[in-house]
Amino acid sequence: MIRAHTAADVRTAEEPLLAAGEPLMDRAAFALATHVAAELRERGHRIPGSVILLLVGGGNNGGDALFAGSHLARRGCQVHAAVLAEHPHAAGLAAARAAGVRVHELAGAPDLNDAVTALARRAGVWVDALTGIGARAPLREPLAGLVTALAAERAASPDEPVVVAVDVPSGIGVDDGAVPGPVLPADVTVTMGAAKPGLLLPPAAALAGRVEVVDVGLEGGLAGQAPAVCRLSATDVADLWPLPGPADHKYTRGVLGVVAGSQTYPGAAVLAVAGAVRTGLGMVRYHGPEIPTSLVHARHPEVVTAPGRVQAWAIGCGIDPDDAARAQEMERGFAAGLAARVPVVLDAGGLSLVHDDAHADLPATVVLTPHAGELALLLTARGEDTTREDVDAAPARHARLAAEVTGATVLLKGPTTVVAAPDGPLYAQADATPWLATAGAGDVLAGVLGALLAGYGDALAVYAEGRLAGVPASLAAAAAYVHGRAARLAAGQGTPPRPRDVIFSVRRASHGEDDISRHTTTGQGGPISALDVAVALPAAVAGLLR
Incomplete structure (x- = not known):
């Protein structure tokens, strides 16, 4: 790190x-x-x-x-x-x-x-x-x-x-x-x-x-x-990643509830579910209307649509807050997550749920995942007049401000992803490729983050400042790392640069570099789609753990 x-x-x-x-x-x-x-x-x-x-x-x-x-x-x-x-x-x-x-x-x-x-x-x-x-x-x-x-x-x-x-x-x-x-x-x-x-x-x-x-x-x-x-390295993320043991089953490995997609934007449901399933967890429970449900099942027949217990929620990808039926579904999922004290990821349309102060003091296990424009809208709705240009000029300050006014953890997407909690260090991850700036990439990230939080769901359900302080922020940074690593693999660029605490020590007798070699890539890579990123996730996680 x-x-x-x-x-x-x-x-x-x-x-x-x-x-x-x-x-x-x-x-x-x-x-x-x-x-x-x-x-x-x-x-x-x-x-x-x-x-x-x-x-x-x-x-x-x-x-x-x-x-x-x-x-x-x-x-x-x-x-x-x-x-x-x-x-x-x-x-x-x-x-x-x-x-x-x-x-x-x-x-x-x-x-x-x-x-x-x-x-x-x-x-x-x-x-x-x-x-x-x-x-x-x-x-x-x-x-x-x-x-x-x-x-x-x-x-x-x-x-x-x-x-x-x-x-x-x-x-x-x-x-x-x-x-x-x-x-x-x-x-x-x-x-x-x-x-x-x-x-x-x-x-x-x-x-x-x-x-x-x-x-x-x-x-x-x-x-x-x-x-x-802080900036996480591969070793840090591997240490955070939940691994299945011989006694685990699908319920102990984490169950993620997904409220994503709509009749207008059905693909967002497929991408969010793909991000979750291919990251590795026990089960996805999908809640959505007919068209996105059929697309999700066609791509991922293992996804369950029956209601039941979940250990985390991912809410909002591909949902217009003005769609009354889907807005009610988002609100129900959010309320269920808060009541059960399990982590909740709010992305895209789900961010509208915290635009007013009805949820004035959220737990840090709620993770908001805006881009700069969405963060500006959220802050403005909360009384902090902000433009996208303001956020682009000072991303860290505005991510921290959003965390302070909501109580939630904020993952601000961008070329360098910033993660802020109301207190503790910021995280800044620059692990991706510029090719990741493509439609649907954020939906995949929401699924990755939801899956990772679900793997910690039972522990985070009893989240208490002091015992697990900072964990949601570090997990959000880890999700950003894996998402970026998968994008680089999909683009043919190899794995992300490995951050090093100490690259060179003049006090070492050799006066040389330490045992972490200089990172090399395979060039600039090429275009990718969001689904390519999801497909690359298993290799990204396997390489990380190896």
Whole structure:
């Protein structure tokens, strides 16, 4: 699991180590230089002779870059440092000069953008150390204009340079993932001590590239601090996945009640049921009208339509709240779930059930699964005037707000799926493929999540804050992971990248990577349908457990 900590928590963890004289900057700089060298090798370039540009601001990140530049210069790289701060890190600057780094002091230069882009045009690697975790977005001038110019230069380059960000890409919201102004997108972000929330949260996560967490010795100081954001790995999800034992039968493995589909949108029922059945559980009980029922039975003859006990509900896929008969069926299922204290997934039309405060204080075992537009409607209905654009600009903040005003767990769908409960860490999962942006994919996810919750249904029926606090949110994140993994398999892209707590430790004798290998994919993949995702679910789960 990747655990992201706020800038304030990281600084607090650093203070006693710095007071004790621990060489944190030496460790960070060595790791940064090693990652830059690894990027060069991975792209087939020789390290001696490679041209590297350091974009150096003030503070410790600038010092990290300058010391890293001195290591790279000693390995034969041609290193240039564009120093853009009036008072750069003095020891780092001296070390860089001594190692042969060509220093260009450009702070206050009238032709700053032209001077830096001219240097950038000749370099194959740019090291972005313009700002650090203490900076607040958006960037101010002259850095805002410079970053805009560099991003344009990079986009126009026939052979794009590799951008390595130090700690965070300059311009992102470090703690909230906001992108309120220009940002220099990174191919890889080498972050020190712990991941920062902005590296995992949208929309900034899309600009961070691959995140590499460097162990500089902060584990002890962060051990008592709750993470702000978490991202589950394959191992985490496998640990959460309910496995059948030799004594299990269909009722003990979980029974999911599904209220989905309508005469107008019958396919949603098929997709939601497919997501549940192919994820693996004991039984699906489907409640719906004639046309979707016949389609569900044609595709899944094992589905039961008789009423009976369930351990979770999935409600709302493909249902128009203005359809009075189906709206009543949703309300009955929701009321039954609340009365039995079993988990309930509300998707699409089911979200209308919580638009007013008739259900003002829901348990966290109710999981809402909106996309940005649906979340904006829900918040507005609850008195928080919100637009889709507002949600897209700050997904994590609005997901948390929805969790607070409803009491429910909120899974906000998007390129990076955010899961929020009224308290506890956020989860941010970026495990899917852009090909997953297709009609019906959310119906499949609702089925996957419903099945997973049903597998925990008996335990969650006695859910109590303190004993199972945070479990619904972690299960929602796990469902998002498996859904994304299945989409990648269906698209021919392999499995999702494996998040790593510590990618590189400068304190290890080998100075090498840990035992988790670098993730590779099979390319960009190809188009998929929602049903393709459902079909890939058994392989996704089997690979996860293997």
